[in-house]
Amino acid sequence: MGVLLVSAHLSGSGKTSLVAALLTQLLAEGRRVAYYKPFSTSPDNDPDISFISETILAGTDGPPVPTPLALPRNGSNGPLLPEEQSQTIRQCLSEIQSTAGVVLIEGPDAVSPDGEPWSLPIDLTDLLACPALLIFPYANGLDFQTVLSAAESFSPGLSGLVINGVTSYRQRDVERGSLAQLRAAGATVFGAIPEDRVMLGVTVQQISEQLGGRWIQDPVNTDACIDRFLLGGNIMDAGHTYYGRYANQAVIVRAERPDIQMASLMEDTKCLVLTGGSEPSDYVKAEALEKDVPLISVTESTLSTAEALAGVLERATPYSRTKVERFGQLMRQNLDMEALSAVLTTSS
Structure with a gap:
């Protein structure tokens, strides 16, 4: 029974697209899946949850998506994950885990909505004792040390990295440069997904x-x-x-x-x-x-x-069946799907 938490360095990195594409592939393989987003800035009307529930998981026999908690404010007094919320999250995961073979958790970003780094995704990974995948957006001049530092903050819970949105003329440079340096430093890198016109539509x-x-x-x-x-x-x-x-x-x-x-x-x-x-x-x-x-x-x-x-x-938003199908193609073409599948199979 696999559980994987997917986090992103920044909002808009492609986290929802990756989760939706993975869920779609697992369903095509005949797997029973579940989706959980523990925190949201709009708990009563979260567009990610609505899209996954009504488009990706519609008609499947998986459990319903739990209602998320309100995303805490960075810098507020007290812990980001108080005990009461921790118990709620653990209970929600336990309930959907009991009826699903694979659970994909869409975690919060590593950078808070106010633009400051925070520990919430790391705290959540530790709380649930599950592996995490970090998706990092490509930008011109991307420094591998920045990516490595973000990855190391999740250690030892990080299962691997994905770089998303690499421009076509930089794909080879990224493979031979940043990705090679990350791997040489001991980081697990599933691969880099290129920028794609359909995803920007x-x-x-x-x-x-x-x-x-x-x-x-x-x-x-x-x-x-x-x-x-x-x-x-x-x-x-x-x-x-x-x-x-x-x-x-x-x-x-x-x-x-x-x-x-x-x-x-x-x-x-x-x-x-x-x-x-x-x-x-x-x-x-x-x-x-x-x-x-x-x-x-x-x-x-x-x-x-x-x-x-x-x-x-x-x-532009990721809420399109066409975009999910296209991202799935890009994922299969550019990521180490064997290694990623192994994480989903062995995690618990």
Whole structure:
């Protein structure tokens, strides 16, 4: 019976994505799994718990996810883990452990919400006497000593490290540099996951909210993941050559250009953003309806609309089945899954 606590150095490091991908893989292998997030900044409406419960674990025979405790404040008087809360956490884990073969615990980050290091994830690991995995976000100039210090703070409970979001042109340097140095220093490193366009994508709904757009028809596939925007214009290439290059694309085009809109709808376009405020032709509406492609209308020009999307990536979240599947692929391609599986099998 395996228990693994997954912690991250910082918020946004990919902790939820890793947990969701591991749960998905274990379920595919026929394992009975459980998920537990002991602390939350919003215990009554935690988005991580909602996503895991309603999307990843829906329809499985595992135990329900326990209600989390409120995340304590760093620097407050008294211990971060008082005895009463410690007993509650131990009891919750014991209850779900009794009916699951593997329990994945999404622990707090090593850096508190106020930006200061704290001992809560380490205290939690010690309390539950389970191994921990630390996921560390990649940044340009990442110093292996910084990663090593963070890893050593979990010792001896740390089972291994994962570096996430390594840019493609730095992947080899990280493998030969930081990861080799960490391993030479005695740290267990499961591997480094590269940055990926799908993981940075946003949904059609988030695009509409960013632009303040209007649905031209009843919205469909609003949770489709968009990882690329194309501008519809007077291009020299054939429509299938230009619009058929990418999956998961949204096309920004003037509402008065049905020729461009129809060309893009013939390919793998997930959304049309129609600029200028005019109504598209009935032909475009009918084709979009048949292909389940949502149409968003905005009053601004095409250029202004493209500029307004500059900050849309800030809306990106991990709460997408597409992203979980993609992260699972990246995980299997880049991590030592045999070593990670051994931790899940032998931990208790």
